[in-house]
Amino acid sequence: MAIETAWTAAELDTDEMVLQMGPQHPSTHGVLRIELRTDGEVVKAARPHIGYLHRCFEKHSENVDYPGVIPYTDRMDYVASMGNSLGYALAVEKLMAIEVSPYVQTIRVIMAELQRIASHCIAVGTYGMDIGAFTPFLHLLRDREKILDLFEWTCGARLLYNYNWIGGLSHDVPDGFVRACRQFLREYEAITHPELMDLLIGNKIFIKRTAGVGVCPVELAINYDLTGPNLRGSGLPRDLRKDEPYSGYENYQFEVPVGKGEYGPVGSCFDRNIVRAHEMAESAKIIHQAMDRLEKLDKSDVREKVPKRVKPAKGEIYARSEAPRGQLGYYVVADGTGVNPYRVKVKSPCFTAMSVFHVLAKGMYLADIIALIGSLDVVLGEIDR
Amino acid sequence: MDLLSSLLGGVLAGQPAWLLALVAALICATLLVTFMALGPIAYVYAETKLAGFFQDRIGPKRVGPHGLLQTIADAVKLMFKEAIFPAAADKFLFVLAPCLVVVGAFLGFVVIPFGTRLQTADLNIGLFYVVAVSSLSTVGIIMAGWASNNKYALFGAMRSAAQIVSYEIPAVFSMLVIVMIVGSLSLQDVVNAQHGGIGYWFLFRYFPLNLIAFLVFFTASLAECNRAPFDIPEAESELVAGFHTEYSGFFFAMFFMAEYTEMFIVSAVASVLFLGGYLAPHPMLQTVGGLGLGPLWLFLKAFTLIFIMMWLRWTLPRLRVDQLMHVAWKVLLPISMTLAVVVGGLVLVPATRWGFGLWDRTWAWVVAIGIVAYLIVGMFRAIQWSRTRNRVMATS
Numbered sequence: 001m002a003i004e005t006a007w008t009a010a011e012l013d014t015d016e017m018v019l020q021m022g023p024q025h026p027s028t029h030g031v032l033r034i035e036l037r038t039d040g041e042v043v044k045a046a047r048p049h050i051g052y053l054h055r056c057f058e059k060h061s062e063n064v065d066y067p068g069v070i071p072y073t074d075r076m077d078y079v080a081s082m083g084n085s086l087g088y089a090l091a092v093e094k095l096m097a098i099e100v101s102p103y104v105q106t107i108r109v110i111m112a113e114l115q116r117i118a119s120h121c122i123a124v125g126t127y128g129m130d131i132g133a134f135t136p137f138l139h140l141l142r143d144r145e146k147i148l149d150l151f152e153w154t155c156g157a158r159l160l161y162n163y164n165w166i167g168g169l170s171h172d173v174p175d176g177f178v179r180a181c182r183q184f185l186r187e188y189e190a191i192t193h194p195e196l197m198d199l200l201i202g203n204k205i206f207i208k209r210t211a212g213v214g215v216c217p218v219e220l221a222i223n224y225d226l227t228g229p230n231l232r233g234s235g236l237p238r239d240l241r242k243d244e245p246y247s248g249y250e251n252y253q254f255e256v257p258v259g260k261g262e263y264g265p266v267g268s269c270f271d272r273n274i275v276r277a278h279e280m281a282e283s284a285k286i287i288h289q290a291m292d293r294l295e296k297l298d299k300s301d302v303r304e305k306v307p308k309r310v311k312p313a314k315g316e317i318y319a320r321s322e323a324p325r326g327q328l329g330y331y332v333v334a335d336g337t338g339v340n341p342y343r344v345k346v347k348s349p350c351f352t353a354m355s356v357f358h359v360l361a362k363g364m365y366l367a368d369i370i371a372l373i374g375s376l377d378v379v380l381g382e383i384d385r
Numbered sequence: 386m387d388l389l390s391s392l393l394g395g396v397l398a399g400q401p402a403w404l405l406a407l408v409a410a411l412i413c414a415t416l417l418v419t420f421m422a423l424g425p426i427a428y429v430y431a432e433t434k435l436a437g438f439f440q441d442r443i444g445p446k447r448v449g450p451h452g453l454l455q456t457i458a459d460a461v462k463l464m465f466k467e468a469i470f471p472a473a474a475d476k477f478l479f480v481l482a483p484c485l486v487v488v489g490a491f492l493g494f495v496v497i498p499f500g501t502r503l504q505t506a507d508l509n510i511g512l513f514y515v516v517a518v519s520s521l522s523t524v525g526i527i528m529a530g531w532a533s534n535n536k537y538a539l540f541g542a543m544r545s546a547a548q549i550v551s552y553e554i555p556a557v558f559s560m561l562v563i564v565m566i567v568g569s570l571s572l573q574d575v576v577n578a579q580h581g582g583i584g585y586w587f588l589f590r591y592f593p594l595n596l597i598a599f600l601v602f603f604t605a606s607l608a609e610c611n612r613a614p615f616d617i618p619e620a621e622s623e624l625v626a627g628f629h630t631e632y633s634g635f636f637f638a639m640f641f642m643a644e645y646t647e648m649f650i651v652s653a654v655a656s657v658l659f660l661g662g663y664l665a666p667h668p669m670l671q672t673v674g675g676l677g678l679g680p681l682w683l684f685l686k687a688f689t690l691i692f693i694m695m696w697l698r699w700t701l702p703r704l705r706v707d708q709l710m711h712v713a714w715k716v717l718l719p720i721s722m723t724l725a726v727v728v729g730g731l732v733l734v735p736a737t738r739w740g741f742g743l744w745d746r747t748w749a750w751v752v753a754i755g756i757v758a759y760l761i762v763g764m765f766r767a768i769q770w771s772r773t774r775n776r777v778m779a780t781s
Contacts, residue, residue, distance in 0.1 A: 019536050027622040041540075041706050130622045132613060132703025138440040190777045205614055205702045366540070367623050367705045 007037060007045075015039055019366075023052045027130045027370050030380030032354075036361075036369065043369055046361035048354055050383050057385035061344035066092055066310035067166055069344060074160040076346065077382040079122050082115035082151075083323035084382075085164040088344075090246055091319035091330035096312045098167045102293075103300045105248040107173055108164060110181070110290045111151075112247070113283040117188070118147040119324035120229075120276045120283075123377040127273055128200045130374040131209050136200040143192045146184050153177070167305035178291050185284050193281055201277055210273060212264030214360045214372040221267065224356035227349045228326025229279060230376055233259040233272030240322040247321075252289045254282045269375035276377070311339050325349045325377055346385060350378040413505045417494045425645040429456045432695050439699040463641075466634035471534060474631065478532035482525045483632065483639035489521030490643040493650035498572050500663050500679035511572040512560055515654055516553065519609065522643060523549045526618065526628050529640075533631035541627025544706060545618035549609055551713035556605035558721035559598040562728045563587055563658045572654075576662035583666040583753055584746035588659040591731055592748040594724055599659040601721045603690070606651035608713070610644060613698035617706055648691055656686035666753075 007018060019038050023031040031052035037045040057076060061069045073088045074081040086108055093100065100108075125140035148158045155163045155171050163170050200206055216226065221234040231238055239256040241249040257278035259271025314336030320329035326349025333343040353376040360372055430445070430453065437444025445452025470476055496511040498504040508514050523546055530542020564570055566587065567578045579585050587595050608615035619627030629640045656662055663679035665671040671678060704712065 017536065019540075026625060040543075128702065132616070132622065133701065134436075135440050135699050138442065142441055187777055191774055199700070200702075203702060205704060208708060209702060209705055365705055365707065367617070367703075370623050 007035075012037065013039070016044060021369070027126075027374065028380075029126065029373060029378055032373070032378070032380050032383075034357075034369070034373075036366070038366060041366050043361060043364050043366060046358050046364075046369065048357050050351075050354065050380070053380045053384040055385065058344055058346065061341055063340060065339040066312070066341060069341065070165065071160065071162045074162060075381060076348070076385050077119075077323065077325060077328075077350070077379045078159060079379050079381075080115050080119035080324040081159065081161050082111045082163060083119075083321065083328060085162065086112055086247070087319065087321040087323060087328045088330050088332075089164040089166050090321055091317055091332045092166045092310065092312070094319045095315060095317040095332055095334060096166070096307070096310070098305055098307070100167060100305055101300050102248060103297045104168055104302050104305075106290050106294045106297060107169060107302065108247050109249065109252070110173075110287055110294065111154075111163065113286045113290070114147050114150060114181070116283045116324045117280050118144045120280045121147075123229075123324075123374075124196065124200070124273060124276050124280075127371075127374040127377075128206070130370045131206060133200055133203070133206065136196060139192060139195055139199070143184075143188055146187070150177070150181060150184065153180070165303070165306050166310055167303075167307055169302040172299070172302045173294075178295060181287065181291060185287060189281070189284055193277075193284075196277060201274055207263050207270060209367075210268060210270035210371060210375070211262075212268050212270075213368050214269045214364070214375060215265045216267040216356060216360055217265075218267065220356065220359065224359070225352040226326070226356060227352065228322065228324070229275045230272055230326060230349075230353050232257065233275045233375075234267035235259050235261070235271075240320060240327055244320075246319075249286075251293070252286045254286050257282060269371050272375045272377075309339065312336070320347070323349060325379065325382070326353065348382045348385065350376075350380075350382045354378050354383055417491070417505065421491055421494065421646050422642065424649060425642045426456045426460060428645045428648065428691065429459070429641075431692075435692070435695050436699050439696075460638065463638040464635050468634040468636055469631075471631050473534040475532040475534070478528050479631075480636070482529035482532055483636045483643075485525030485528060486522045486643040487525075487639045487646075489518055489523075489525060490646040490650065492518035492521070493647070493654075496572050497650070497653045497683075498576055498657065498662055499683055500677055501573075503663075503680060504573060507571055507573045510570045512564060512570045512575075512654075512658075515572075515650070516557055516560070519647065519650065520549065520553060522647065525643075529632070530628040533628070535631050537624045537626075538628050538630045541618045541624045541630070544624075545611065545628060547706075548611070548615065548618060548709060548713075551710060552605040552608035552615075552717075555601050555713060555717035555721040556609060558718070558725050559602040559605070560658065561725050562595065562598045562721075565725070565729050565732050566590060572657050572662070575657055576664060579661040579664055580668075582664075582668055583661070584749040586659065586661040586664075586749065589745045589749035589752065591728060592745050592752075594728055594731075595659065596752075597720060598724050598728075599655070601717050601724070602658065603655055603693075605713075605717060606655060607694060607697070608709070610647040610651055612644075612648065612694050614701040614704050615709060616698075616703060617709060622703075648694060649687060652687040652690035652694070653683060655690055656683060660686045662686075 012018065016037055016039050019036040020033065021036055022028040022033040028034065033049040033052065035047045035049065036043050055075070057072050060072050064072075070085045070088060073084040076084050121140040121144040125137035128134075128136040151161060152158045154173055154177065155161050216230070216234050218234040218236050221231050221236070226234070227238070235258050237256045237258045240246070242256055257275050259266050259268075259275055261268070261271060263270060312334040314334060316331070316333040318329060318331045320327050322328075327347070328349055329347030331343070331345040331347070332341055335342040357372065357376065361369055364372065433455070434444040434452070445455035448455040448458050470479060493515050495505045496508050496514055498507070526545045527542045530538040530545070533539075563575060567575050569575070579587055583589075588599050589595065611618050617623075619629065624630070629637055632640060663683040665678065665682050
């Protein structure tokens with residue numbers, strides 16, 4: 001099979017070279033292939049090629065029943081599976097008008113926020129590694145492991161949970177979960193977060209490498225539909241948890257961190273990254289509040305509202321939630337005849353983030369391309385689905 | 386070599402002089418090759434273990450006690466691994482490149498003085514020689530990048546060439562400072578000019594001018610041996626593995642060996658130039674019961690510098706190419722040139738004229754005590770931090 005290329009030899013200047021970065025490259029965050037048209041170290045143009053991880057998620061969904069889709073959603077953004085299944089569960093619940101209990105909602109919030117911390121640990125950690133700092137990555141991975149331990153304890157899985165079911169959860173949190181979770185947060189807040197801020201974010205070389213690189217002004221971000229930390233990094237405080245609360249997010253006090261452009265124009269790689277770092281602290285705040293709430297609430301059966309047979313009436317629904325990488329939207333169409341969804345369409349935050357890549361990459365240095373991919377924090381599993 | 390020759394003179398009495406020289410040279414070469422081949426095993430073990438400690442993990446643990454045999458196992462594995470030649474590679478250059486890099490790194494050993502007489506050859510152009518042969522590895526690196534017929538390798542090679550050429554200049558200018566003070570290029574003379582304890586080390590001469598020269602030299606040598614934060618020629622997140630992307634097995638091991646050897650060489654040269662080489666911080670510590678501790682002191686100094694290199698590598702992110710050039714041409718070069726001019730003026734004045742001797746010695750002790758105090762304070766703070774951590778982690 002011939003490799004699809006963006007430029008033919010005739011189109012290139014004599015001093016230009018096409019560099020195929022990926023799909024087997026250590027820092028394209030999965031199997032992304034980028035074609036770079038380079039003039040020495042300067043990248044004249046870049047074109048990403050996606051699809052190396054395509055697993056027909058949407059077609060699969062049409063051939064399994066509604067709950068059967070959930071494990072497939074886990075495999076989209078495999079770094080943050082909890083957020084994916086939560087979005088899908090919300091969509092089908094909205095379609096079937098199921099109202100879950102506050103107890104379930106609170107557990108969902110705790111899990112989603114723990115997942116956000118875990119996901120940002122990977123995002124910020126690997127970003128440091130892209131820039132060349134290896135140590136923060138392992139420090140953050142250490143904490144991610146602790147979160148995964150909590151997940152494993154709760155539902156038995158460490159990566160793909162199948163936890164958020166339609167109308168409930170697969171398992172209740174185990175006894176002592178709150179205490180263990182508080183212990184984790186205490187460690188995180190006292191040790192990992194200050195260490196991260198000192199070692200990586202505050203590092204002068206790190207600032208030099210990221211501030212002013214890959215600047216995405218807020219208009220451009222909106223035009224290309226960036227969401228989540230990428231949009232907030234451009235200085236717009238848009239967060240579905242605040243603007244369109246779901247699962248009882250309106251009950252929690254937290255800030256929406258935005259990029260301030262301390263060391264250069266707003267919307268640079270540094271801003272996107274520091275937004276993630278601050279978001280981890282905010283998530284910790286939410287979890288504290290949610291656990292206080294959880295302790296006050298009566299324990300209820302988490303599978304109480306789970307329907308025996310999920311067969312929504314004819315209709316369609318679009319529901320979105322704030323996944324760690326941005327707004328994750330599910331468009332679910334039910335034809336009212338079978339137990340399989342007629343259509344499941346996903347609006348992926350990483351896909352839109354990738355779409356702005358070629359605009360930002362123009363005229364960059366080769367090393368900054370890596371910094372840019374890392375700061376957009378794409379997960380190819382979600383782009384290709 | 387002189388020492389060896391005179392020793393051999395007793396054994397091989399009556400033989401022709403050329404045979405004596407040949408045998409002495411062969412013994413020296415064997416010793417140094419062994420040292421060079423086995424050295425990296427120690428450095429790599431130190432590096433992996435230190436990296437483990439910096440990163441809150443244990444490091445190698447399984448092979449041998451405390452993982453001591455891990456690097457030996459790695460080396461054996463690399464030796465038996467198949468050497469893969471890319472189909473489109475230029476085979477001759479592909480094989481020649483690692484050899485050249487290793488030879489370039491190895492030749493530096495010839496002039497390093499481990500003691501008054503423990504030196505393979507006391508060349509009268511020692512420093513010049515070190516600079517010249519350490520640049521030889523650049524040729525090897527470019528050759529590797531070109532022969533691999535891989536775009537990433539080519540990028541790595543071009544970066545490496547640009548980097549080494551740029552950083553050689555500030556390094557040489559800061560060497561020049563010492564050469565002007567000593568008035569000789571021989572490394573033995575450089576060491577001899579620093580007799581008398583820590584106060585006479587060139588690090589503190591014309592305080593703080595030579596201290597700056599040392600920092601410039603150390604930074605530039607970091608860049609010259611492609612260590613972080615200047616490791617852009619093999620930046621693994623950008624260029625996969627840079628110039629040695631296509632190398633496997635023993636050829637890869639040769640690049641690896643050369644890198645670590647070069648680290649030792651620049652550290653040893655820095656110790657000789659600024660830290661008194663094989664001289665002890667106080668003359669009383671030079672010999673213990675008639676046994677010269679010279680090599681020990683040199684190793685101690687060189688390994689301290691190597692430790693700092695590793696420390697930097699596991700702490701700092703990597704610079705970008707243009708920032709790297711900025712540091713070399715706009716920061717280090719002006720500083721080192723100014724230093725060369727200023728110190729060049731100062732050496733014309735007798736050292737006793739403006740009380741420089743006293744000034745240097747005072748500052749030397751102040752700085753030395755300051756560094757020790759800083760380390761002690763740092764250690765206490767680290768212990769405190771780890772106690773806090775343990776407390777936080779233990780309460781549940």
